[in-house]
Amino acid sequence: MAFGPFLLLALMEGLVTAAVLSLAAVGLSLVFGVMRVVNVAHGEFFMLGAVIAWFVSTMVPGPAWLAFAAALIVAPVLVAALAAMVDGLVLKRLSYNPEATILATIGVMYMIQQAALSYYGPDARPVLAPFSWRLQLPWFGYSGYKLFVVLAAGLVLLAVWLGLTRSKAGLVMRATQVDREVAQAFGINVGLVYRGVFALGAGLAALGAVLYVPISQAHYLMGHDPLLLSFIVVIIGGLGSLRGTLVAALVIGLSDGVISMFFSPTLAKILATLLVGLVLVFRPQGLFGAKE
Amino acid sequence: MLELKGIRAGYGAVTVLQGVDFTAKSGEVTCIMGRNGAGKTTLLKTIMGLVAPRAGEITLEGAVISGLPAHQVPGRGLAWVPQGRRLFGPLTVAENLEIGGLLGGHKPQVKERVLELFPRLRERLNQQASTLSGGEQQMLAIARGLCLEPKVLLLDEPTEGLQPSMIALIRDSVLQLKATGVAVVLVEQRVEAVLQMADQVAFMAQGAIRAMVVAQQLSPNAPEFAEFVGV
Numbered sequence: 001m002a003f004g005p006f007l008l009l010a011l012m013e014g015l016v017t018a019a020v021l022s023l024a025a026v027g028l029s030l031v032f033g034v035m036r037v038v039n040v041a042h043g044e045f046f047m048l049g050a051v052i053a054w055f056v057s058t059m060v061p062g063p064a065w066l067a068f069a070a071a072l073i074v075a076p077v078l079v080a081a082l083a084a085m086v087d088g089l090v091l092k093r094l095s096y097n098p099e100a101t102i103l104a105t106i107g108v109m110y111m112i113q114q115a116a117l118s119y120y121g122p123d124a125r126p127v128l129a130p131f132s133w134r135l136q137l138p139w140f141g142y143s144g145y146k147l148f149v150v151l152a153a154g155l156v157l158l159a160v161w162l163g164l165t166r167s168k169a170g171l172v173m174r175a176t177q178v179d180r181e182v183a184q185a186f187g188i189n190v191g192l193v194y195r196g197v198f199a200l201g202a203g204l205a206a207l208g209a210v211l212y213v214p215i216s217q218a219h220y221l222m223g224h225d226p227l228l229l230s231f232i233v234v235i236i237g238g239l240g241s242l243r244g245t246l247v248a249a250l251v252i253g254l255s256d257g258v259i260s261m262f263f264s265p266t267l268a269k270i271l272a273t274l275l276v277g278l279v280l281v282f283r284p285q286g287l288f289g290a291k292e
Numbered sequence: 293m294l295e296l297k298g299i300r301a302g303y304g305a306v307t308v309l310q311g312v313d314f315t316a317k318s319g320e321v322t323c324i325m326g327r328n329g330a331g332k333t334t335l336l337k338t339i340m341g342l343v344a345p346r347a348g349e350i351t352l353e354g355a356v357i358s359g360l361p362a363h364q365v366p367g368r369g370l371a372w373v374p375q376g377r378r379l380f381g382p383l384t385v386a387e388n389l390e391i392g393g394l395l396g397g398h399k400p401q402v403k404e405r406v407l408e409l410f411p412r413l414r415e416r417l418n419q420q421a422s423t424l425s426g427g428e429q430q431m432l433a434i435a436r437g438l439c440l441e442p443k444v445l446l447l448d449e450p451t452e453g454l455q456p457s458m459i460a461l462i463r464d465s466v467l468q469l470k471a472t473g474v475a476v477v478l479v480e481q482r483v484e485a486v487l488q489m490a491d492q493v494a495f496m497a498q499g500a501i502r503a504m505v506v507a508q509q510l511s512p513n514a515p516e517f518a519e520f521v522g523v
Contacts, residue, residue: 168394171383171387171390171391172391172394174380174382174383174387175380175383175387175391178380178381178382178383179378179380181342181378182374182378182380183391184341184342184362184363185340185342185362185365185366185371185372185374186366186391186392186394186395186436186440187363187364187366187367187394187395187440188363188391188394189361189363190363
């Protein structure tokens with residue numbers, strides 16, 4: 001294949017990575033931005049989304065699109081409910097102390113992972129894509145489903161952005177992010193906001209996983225990469241900055257696609273981690289984060 | 293109206309308030325004066341439920357409000373304008389006012405009344421709060437509190453760091469509020485401002501109110517100012 005079409009293919013692959021990554025990373029960024037909690041279990045919420053999608057796909061009879069549509073609803077809702085429980089049983093009891101919650105979410109990470117190993121097993125299992133349409137370009141054919149993933153992620157992110165900037169709930173979340181104490185003094189139930197944000201963050205990760213699993217497989221250890229890449233994205237973009245997270249997800253996703261195809265996926269990860277190091281040294285608040 | 297009986301409160305192992313008794317009446321300005329660390333800000337935070345009292349009782353119009361979760365206190369008719377303004381800086385002026393009006397259902401007439409009191413904010417509605425001048429930020433902090441339509445307004449050092457024209461504006465606003473029947477509790481360090489606004493002055497030291505004086509009985513050279521404020 002000539003260089004041009006090969007580059008186009010790499011960019012398209014990168015765009016798919018960026019789409020899934022941005023969903024996972026926005027969730028992580030929201031949780032840190034509003035709650036100041038570094039959620040190390042975020043990757044496991046992603047994994048659970050994929051695993052639940054597999055369970056739903058085996059339980060819902062009929063065409064693949066029906067099972068997929070059911071998984072798109074069931075997985076984020078169940079994962080969000082689990083996250084709300086984690087908030088109530090763990091994070092709230094630690095008064096959202098930043099250091100304590102890091103340790104606690106490491107514990108939650110292992111609990112979810114080992115529960116998945118026990119009840120789902122060690123095998124990687126496929127989930128069928130809802131349709132098998134292909135886009136035929138002059139140089140190569142490309143999965144129509146992957147393009148759907150990009151479109152769906154774009155729509156979800158647009159909805160999140162509109163929700164944050166145009167709705168009353170978004171206003172309340174932004175106010176809580178700025179000053180938790182003053183927010184309470186204006187009648188905002190900060191505990192409820194935190195629970196909602198933690199559930200939303202986990203639900204977004206699960207949604208990303210449901211979209212991702214038909215082009216990958218569901219596996220109990222699949223949460224590691226999204227967690228690492230999400231941290232890379234939110235550190236580069238600026239913790240708590242939605243705009244920064246989206247831009248960084250695009251940069252990391254596209255560079256991951258291009259470098260992985262032209263060189264190797266390992267080199268892509270090395271360069272992304274190097275970029276994080278540079279950002280932490282020269283602009284610790286991230287490219288779009290506000291200086292504290 | 294607002295009554296505190298034997299309030300003890302603090303942070304961790306430290307008890308800051310050592311039994312505060314205090315009353316604020318509607319249509320009156322009650323000033324609280326005292327040196328740094330006397331417990332003035334902790335007192336306001338305790339009234340708002342942000343610091344849980346360890347003993348004592350706070351009532352508003354006879355109903356006990358101490359022990360309520362902090363987010364339920366403003367709904368009972370209390371608004372707090374914190375020291376240093378503490379606006380929601382990245383939000384616009386309009387959004388800050390909207391947060392203020394969350395509990396009241398965003399009544400347009402309330403917002404209109406507040407903007408009449410501080411007309412300069414009307415020109416800045418779409419401006420980010422953090423980009424306002426110090427005086428405008430203080431106006432917004434008070435306006436945000438007034439959107440709650442409070443029965444009691446707690447103001448923590450509202451004139452701190454402001455130029456004289458702004459101090460006069462804040463003073464006039466406080467007096468207007470007083471005339472509408474709002475009970476104003478004002479933490480203030482400027483003697484001149486206190487004498488212009490206050491009906492009664494509570495002098496705090498070491499976490500308790502040591503003297504309660506009718507403002508008319510105080511002059512700028514009153515010994516209480518030297519003893520409790522150090523001026």
